[in-house]
Amino acid sequence: MKNQFTAKRLLFLGALTAAVFGFVAWQQTTNPPHGGVDFTATRGQFHHYIPHVIVMALIVITADALALWYGWKRHTRQKNVEPVTDAADARLNPLREVEPPAPTGGASA
């Protein structure tokens, strides 16, 4: 598969993220969520749960690591497949519509 993190995509994702964060920040500032709930919990009550959260995080990290490890092994096993190239695709599928290559820039002054 070709590079998936192209500049065009990162730019699109960046713009979308900026729009979402901008909207959220605007809302959070102008209309902070409220709902008649008494926020009386102390920091101590939150801190009581730090060990629990560490265990939860370790469970998630371990599962992620296992999926990544076995995923990597699976990926390396299948690496002998032909890399995807435009040339290979065009060779076999003449009906495929290919975007014209970007024009090269002229000599700079």
Next chain:
Amino acid sequence: MTSGVAAQPPAQIGRPARIRGITIPSSLQLQRVPVGAVLLTMVASGIGIGWSILDSFPFYGVVAMGLLPWIPLFFFEAAWKYENYGFYAILGTFTVLQLGHLGEHTAQVTQLLIYDGNLAKAHGIFGNLDLELVHFVWDTGVWLGLLLCTYKLGFRNKWLLVSLLFSSLHEVEHMFLFYINRTNLDFYQHGGFAGIMGEHGLIGSPLARPYLHYIYNFFVVVPLVMAFWDESKHAYNVWLAKALPDMTEQERVSVTQQLQRLRVQEGDVLVQQGDVADRFYIVSDGEVEVVREGSQGETRVALLGPGQFFGEIGLMTAKPRTATVRATKDSELLTLDRDAFLMLVTRSQGGAADLDAAMHTRLAELQLLDKQSPA
């Protein structure tokens, strides 16, 4: 058993569509559900919405009535795609469900905008499901689904890794919220619901809970959609891959784009002995029999099931069909026309080798059969 010749022309399923300069991969198009069924579903959905509005249903009821008719249609198409594209169809279903989930969070954020931040009026469309248990079960399912996707595709499609990262953070948050909701409800109701990263939460951030979870979901769903889009451009038909296993992945993708789908009924004749060869077939569902017609009647040469193919001898030797092929059950076949087949043979070394080997074996079997039962 009837013996009619298959009259239905094959349906084009492989060709990518081009809409406003964007190429839509064929795997993203409706390939099994007929257009008529889509129109019927649209009508049913419209009637459901109209009726529920006239009957003063709550808003979630109106949305549910509009969505319900689409569910069987969606899963019918998804089931066909699973049979033909394998895991890709699961990724697609997962992506669609997650888009719906993000839609629900978007609805909640919109309600906050409309009701000036009043949380009591902002529970999304299906607000009755705004429960810690539901959040925990759904998000754990998303996280487990992404672990599976990472195992299957993660290192060839790295957007899935981005999605997994944010899904994992989200999962720890929901584990914590569900745990305190079940073990210390008083703490949960008086501030614990902020969670780990929510405003005033264990670590805390400027984001109140609804906005924080909207952002979590945004960073899970957008990369997932990108990953799915990339996979769509590289999806290939699993029956083609099973029939011609020595083709490279890229060759499978390219040939998949030229496949056509043909449905036949029991007794339909697909290929008539002596006719001009114009098409290659792969069985994807059902069963067909290959019979040789001689002076002493018909002799069954073979029974072919899903993943097996026929029609290659006539096309490769440019001679009339050597046998008749008839469906013994209602069946579905994938076909390539002559030009696409010859392109495959000339351009795919592995595919040509598979076809060549099968052709020689079959010709030898036919010769043996002819010797055993001379005309």
